[in-house]
Amino acid sequence: MTSRSRSAVRRPAIALITLSLLGAGLAACSKPADSNGGAQTQDTPGITGTSVKIGTHTPLTGPAAAGYSPISKAASAYFAYLNAKGGVNGRKIEYVVRDDGYNPATTSTVVRELVQQDKVFAIVNGLGTPTHSAVVDYLNQQKVPDLFVASGASLWNQPEKSPYTFGFNLDYVREGKILAHYLKEKNPDAKFCVLRQDDDFGADLTTGIKQVLGDLTAEQEYAVSNESLTAQIGALKAAGCTVNLLATVTPFTAIALGTAAKMSYPAQWAASSSGGDYPSLVGYLGEDIGPKLLEGLVAANYLPFDADDEWVELFRQINTEYNADAPFTGNTVYGMSMAYTFAEALSRAGDSPTRESIVEALRSGEVMSNGITPAGFSADNHDPFAGAGITVVSKGVQAYVDGQVFTTDAEGGPVEPFSGQAVPLSGEGVPAP
Structure with missing residues (x-):
């Protein structure tokens, strides 16, 4: 890859x-x-x-x-x-x-x-x-x-x-579909699970995920007023989840990964663009442990990177x-x-x-x-x-995976490779009418 x-x-x-x-x-x-x-x-x-x-x-x-x-x-x-x-x-x-x-x-x-x-x-x-x-x-x-x-x-x-x-x-529905499509191709025999925020963000991302994966092994929710995800991560571990998709904002992505590490719970983690920014996550987790916990993190993104x-x-x-x-x-x-x-x-x-x-x-x-x-x-x-591309963290670098840019709709349509071009810079970033 x-x-x-x-x-x-x-x-x-x-x-x-x-x-x-x-x-x-x-x-x-x-x-x-x-x-x-x-x-x-x-x-x-x-x-x-x-x-x-x-x-x-x-x-x-x-x-x-x-x-x-x-x-x-x-x-x-x-x-x-x-x-x-x-x-x-x-x-x-x-x-x-x-x-x-x-x-x-x-x-x-x-x-x-x-x-x-x-x-x-x-x-x-x-x-x-x-x-x-x-x-x-x-x-x-x-x-x-x-x-x-x-x-x-x-x-x-x-x-x-x-x-x-x-x-x-x-x-978020499109993003969930694109993440799930990539993860299913890479992990066809996995037990897929979701940890999600208890609002439209979490619901929409999960809707997209299920359009691709069907029924999940487990789903867990949290409220932004939570200070702990111990119960939710424990439930995912008990269910035998091997690939966990996170409909989490950045602080809760960090809490989830930190909690899993304390439980000695290894799994493949994948985050939405709203909670998968590597430098921000390292800021929460710390330079000493953050890079280790984030190694292999999959995320979606749609902007220049x-x-x-x-x-x-x-x-x-x-x-x-x-x-x-x-x-x-x-x-x-x-x-x-x-x-x-x-x-x-x-x-x-x-x-x-x-x-x-x-x-x-x-x-x-x-x-x-x-x-x-x-x-x-x-x-x-x-x-x-x-559409969006897929990023993976490897040795402290979060980068787009070549050839993994997809487009889809917010309904039940397929996830398809994108063959077009990114929008080029012009005019020193100052738009002209």
Whole structure:
């Protein structure tokens, strides 16, 4: 099994993209210069002649903070880079980040503040399935673009119910199918089991897994309020599970592997992109034991990853110059990829962007993002990616396995090899209309 080289860089993940659609006539109209000195060209919240204000909710504190707080910092760094290059159509991006502690009640509060007090143009990359579920209806009722949700739940791909919401992460059902397909090919006689979060994330990934594997030997659930997975890992061991698929966010992937090690329970472990980033997991497990426990870990991913990839090289440069040379992980790639995708959508929304025009830009199918498979946004599809590659950790390096990029649907269709090309870097990562 050969793999394209790459020191662990990658993010699961989790991701979010929503925009405002049909709405009630926010037609562009000329106005005098605004208080910021720019010529305000329309009555669209968050838009001036010189800036675009957007916001997000994300865990900067609490149990999920260590795993995901670097995402918004990476996105902010890309926007600083973009602003230094002149922004998008002459407008610089103002990115307002609010801490929700991964608590749905707090998410509701901070999102309403962003919309009603900060008057943001859009909510971009709100993080988490349980948290964003608390605000998706509100944002659509207010006709606020809800872009690139940091989650792969199927909830974000409901164009009729939620016309302003678009996802960013690979749909969890697709991801589950791709992981299960690869593992079944490699381990045809295994006893397959699942450890999953007790929400739509865990349910959707498990749905995809079962479409490929059928009935599982065992399934175990946990709540994010848990501090221990001893009972769940013990049950998997007792059931004789030999391949365990994890619908877990990063902290709980680490807890699962650490708990299994304490129980002397060897198994093949496979994680979703939301919980399989090697550098982040080493951060939880520690440099002394992390590399040993993570050896052989299988994960799915859908964004540029290899060390010599041109997107990765650009993001490393941006990270050094605009993010204080913070640790470069999958979170870094994820945050910057998402931010680039927003800039691409904004560039296609016209010289005088409105909430409706950015939604229409996504519905047009012209926004490609920068994945290893091109984005497939359309009027009928609000999910970005249809495919993913498989990564394996070997001797401290997490890398894509050559030839293991697949596409599939979120229904019962087959998992098929992807024969196309990844989206190439152009324009120094600054999208042109």
